[in-house]
Amino acid sequence: MDMQQKTSGPGPSAAPRIVIVGAGFAGLEVAKKLGRAGLEVTVVDRENHHLFQPLLYQVATAGLSATDIAEPIRKVLRGHESVTILLGEVTGIDASARRISLGDGGELAYEVLVLAAGAVDSYFGHDEWAAHAAGLKTLADAHHIRSRALLAFEEAERTTDPAEQKRLMTTAVVGGGPTGVELAGSLAELCRHTLADDFRNIAPENARILLIEAGPRLLAGFSNEASRYAEQRLRRLGVEVLTDTAVEDVRAGTIRIAGRDQAVGHTLWAAGVAASPLAAMLGAETDKGGRVLVDDTLAVPGMPGVYALGDLAHCPGPDGQPVPGLAQVAKQQGRHLGESLVRHIRDGSPLRPFRYRGRGNTAIVGRNAAVFEQGRFKVRGWFAWFAWVVVHVYLLVGFQNRVQVSIQWFWRYLTYERGARLVTEKDDLRG
Amino acid sequence: MDMQQKTSGPGPSAAPRIVIVGAGFAGLEVAKKLGRAGLEVTVVDRENHHLFQPLLYQVATAGLSATDIAEPIRKVLRGHESVTILLGEVTGIDASARRISLGDGGELAYEVLVLAAGAVDSYFGHDEWAAHAAGLKTLADAHHIRSRALLAFEEAERTTDPAEQKRLMTTAVVGGGPTGVELAGSLAELCRHTLADDFRNIAPENARILLIEAGPRLLAGFSNEASRYAEQRLRRLGVEVLTDTAVEDVRAGTIRIAGRDQAVGHTLWAAGVAASPLAAMLGAETDKGGRVLVDDTLAVPGMPGVYALGDLAHCPGPDGQPVPGLAQVAKQQGRHLGESLVRHIRDGSPLRPFRYRGRGNTAIVGRNAAVFEQGRFKVRGWFAWFAWVVVHVYLLVGFQNRVQVSIQWFWRYLTYERGARLVTEKDDLRG
Numbered sequence A, B: 001m002d003m004q005q006k007t008s009g010p011g012p013s014a015a016p017r018i019v020i021v022g023a024g025f026a027g028l029e030v031a032k033k034l035g036r037a038g039l040e041v042t043v044v045d046r047e048n049h050h051l052f053q054p055l056l057y058q059v060a061t062a063g064l065s066a067t068d069i070a071e072p073i074r075k076v077l078r079g080h081e082s083v084t085i086l087l088g089e090v091t092g093i094d095a096s097a098r099r100i101s102l103g104d105g106g107e108l109a110y111e112v113l114v115l116a117a118g119a120v121d122s123y124f125g126h127d128e129w130a131a132h133a134a135g136l137k138t139l140a141d142a143h144h145i146r147s148r149a150l151l152a153f154e155e156a157e158r159t160t161d162p163a164e165q166k167r168l169m170t171t172a173v174v175g176g177g178p179t180g181v182e183l184a185g186s187l188a189e190l191c192r193h194t195l196a197d198d199f200r201n202i203a204p205e206n207a208r209i210l211l212i213e214a215g216p217r218l219l220a221g222f223s224n225e226a227s228r229y230a231e232q233r234l235r236r237l238g239v240e241v242l243t244d245t246a247v248e249d250v251r252a253g254t255i256r257i258a259g260r261d262q263a264v265g266h267t268l269w270a271a272g273v274a275a276s277p278l279a280a281m282l283g284a285e286t287d288k289g290g291r292v293l294v295d296d297t298l299a300v301p302g303m304p305g306v307y308a309l310g311d312l313a314h315c316p317g318p319d320g321q322p323v324p325g326l327a328q329v330a331k332q333q334g335r336h337l338g339e340s341l342v343r344h345i346r347d348g349s350p351l352r353p354f355r356y357r358g359r360g361n362t363a364i365v366g367r368n369a370a371v372f373e374q375g376r377f378k379v380r381g382w383f384a385w386f387a388w389v390v391v392h393v394y395l396l397v398g399f400q401n402r403v404q405v406s407i408q409w410f411w412r413y414l415t416y417e418r419g420a421r422l423v424t425e426k427d428d429l430r431g
Helices: A025-036 A053-060 A127-131 A139-158 A162-168 A178-194 A224-236 A278-282 A327-347 A382-395 A399-415 B025-036 B053-060 B127-131 B139-158 B162-168 B178-194 B224-236 B278-282 B327-347 B382-395 B399-415
Strands: A018-021 A041-045 A049-051 A070-072 A083-087 A090-094 A099-102 A107-109 A112-115 A119-121 A170-174 A208-212 A239-242 A247-251 A254-257 A260-263 A266-269 A273-275 A306-308 A361-366 A369-374 A377-381 B018-021 B041-045 B049-051 B070-072 B083-087 B090-094 B099-102 B107-109 B112-115 B119-121 B170-174 B208-212 B239-242 B247-251 B254-257 B260-263 B266-269 B273-275 B306-308 B361-366 B369-374 B377-380
Touching (some): A053 A382, A083 B139, A090 A278, A112 A278, A139 B083, A162 A260, A170 A260, A178 A208, A178 A239, A224 A239, A224 A369, A224 A377, A273 A278, A361 A382, A377 A382, B025 B041, B025 B327, B053 B382, B090 B278, B112 B278, B139 B162, B162 B170, B170 B178, B170 B260, B178 B208, B178 B239, B178 B361, B361 B382, B369 B382, B382 B399
Parallel strands (some): A018 A112, A041 A083, A170 A208, A170 A266, B018 B041, B041 B083, B170 B208, B208 B239
Antiparallel strands (some): A090 A099, A099 A107, A247 A254, A254 A260, B119 B273, B247 B254, B254 B260
16 A cells, blocks of 8 residues: 555645654644644554553553543544544654655655654563563553552462462562652552452552662652652552662563562563664664654754654753653653744744753652652652642643543542552463 | 362351352342341452443443443452452352362352353354454453444545445444444444544545344334334434344454345444353253243252342243343342342241332433333433433442543533543454
8 A cells, every 4th residue: 555645635735745653742742733834744653542651650550541641643633634643553764765664564755754753661682571571651551560460469369379479469660760669659559558458368458569770779860868758658658669779580470689589470660761663763873772863953963854852862952961751851842843843844944953941850659749859949748749640630631531530539539449440351470 | 279268268157158150230239238248258250340231332432431330349349348259260060069160270169159140142153253243241342342443444544445445434233222222323423423523534424334133123122112213313323224134144344134245344243142151051941042040039940059140040020021131130139139148048038039120221322312111101312311321320330430420421422522532452454
């Protein structure tokens, strides 16, 4: 199937064929800006929904359901009639011929290519660990983690072997960054509060959660005080925090740390990300995380008409360091590139340099407990948590999502109840 | 693993070992009554959640999400400390030895067995159709149907072959009972309203929905007026209603009706149910739908201590006909058997006969359109629809579910928007 014909729009036109790969925070903002200007754009994504990734850990730990944090891409971009959406996986980029190939054999020609395909989990050269250490990037990942966590308790309730029971009730979370901290804290609350009275033969509140961090402290991107606070709060929730501890091996039912095998029910991976494999397909220069090096206008040097942004791009910041891989960065870059491109295409204005405006950094440790830092301004505890709740509800895409998530959180806050405790996939717990 | 030890409860006791198989409407009510009386009970279900099945079609058509209509069994029964819950599949019943076997090799001994495992889809001897005609019994079924329906539109948007486009946009719904009518009406509204502006190359409002019924009219369990009303409303929504039309064959991408092959994107099966295969495992007498024949106390004749109820049982009604397979019947039977058993076990009172009190019958044809009938009392249209909404929201298990579903419905009513339009599984559309 050749789609060149179709994507060239209705009739001949002087405007270039624009293709955006990825409808995450970055890609969606570019699409909105170009769509608002009436430019013909094709957005390709392999999922039919935009995902509010900062709350994905809540789906994994049964706090929210998929529909609360995901919105159909077609719905988000419905108002922009010049935007076409294709559900499909990009399998190759031929930068010299200016074509991308899709998984089903289709092709898409472009004159302007915006790469915003995000990041994938990185196992630091140990890809064989992926089968036994679940990452958290998609709704399917989150459902998988939720099913495994809940099924492990079901198995533990049934088994009569105390060692097996102990293993099933032990979870290893690898990586002490914000995602690892959020997962560990949220899992601990699930075990200690929500599930506490649900079983007869086991006590879920005795479940062990190991948070394993190779570096000397949790939340390395925050201040020392924030790290200490997070560690102390997590310990109070019963999480065993192991810093300066590198993972040596991950196998089925086991994780090797500090030279010893630790039996675990399952292992969650929040230790690192790398750029989407699409970055490598482009053939441009990349950094050691696989991110495409871009100039400060988000253009890929030496490849006219190609842009990269979000988690997939290495974009220089004011201090020489690359800007961090955060949702707010992706969103700001998307808006910037969209506006910059519209001017560039309309009247040939030069592309403008991107300046990141940090809006502060948050990590959630548990109910009532969060850290927020922006420069010298640092908050911890209840107020940071509440501010986080308000901001995240506000940032959710649809009005309906905001209302529903508010109710779920309020209800959960009052009752410790989690409505999304459903196993909808069957899974082999020995795997 | 032998679980006999565990399920006999803490220490010796004169009370019998009671096992309930199935936590649907029937099984759950029995468990609650026995639990309230402090009797030791084990509930076995292969899912971890109780499902509000009357609204399952809403999950299949992207109106509600799984968490709205499902509740963890452990949560529902949490207050009853004498109730133990096991997640597991019953694979055999040895009625003479009074033991059931579980899928993982475990066994469970009983003195009292309550079978409430419900129904499965019946393909009238054509089990090979099952692979190409999706039934609607579980959350996994509903997610599967939703993904297929949404992906079919995505494929149709991309293909350049007009015949293939037409095929992908044709859905066959087999069976003109309440489930078939609800599915067809809800799908038609999804295509005509919710998705109408979402695509560029196809017009979802031109999607064909065929509702195929072998009998002379839709909603055979209702009055002739109700049938005519449903047919007329569905036609107005664009559904092609084919009565007196038997399905002759179902294959991948095709359904054979009236001697001709009709190309379809997918086929949904709402044509008939049979009792769960557990009914046959019991070895008792069954009717032609595979349902266990029970006496009016819901006891299985010739098998002391064994009871069957809900969709799996054939229970005589006052008119000699078996009572119908409805959620309200299952609920009433569950409450009745629970109370009756408590007295029987406590003081040897004889089991009491069950009397079904019909609360009326509803079927939903679409937004603002429903039929409700109880004896001579018949309502159609807006009022029946509104009453249905109120009743179903009230019947949802948890408080949180009620609030969320109310908001979703209100929002959807105002905007025709459906929040649950997510594809979370990938599927082969050619299959």
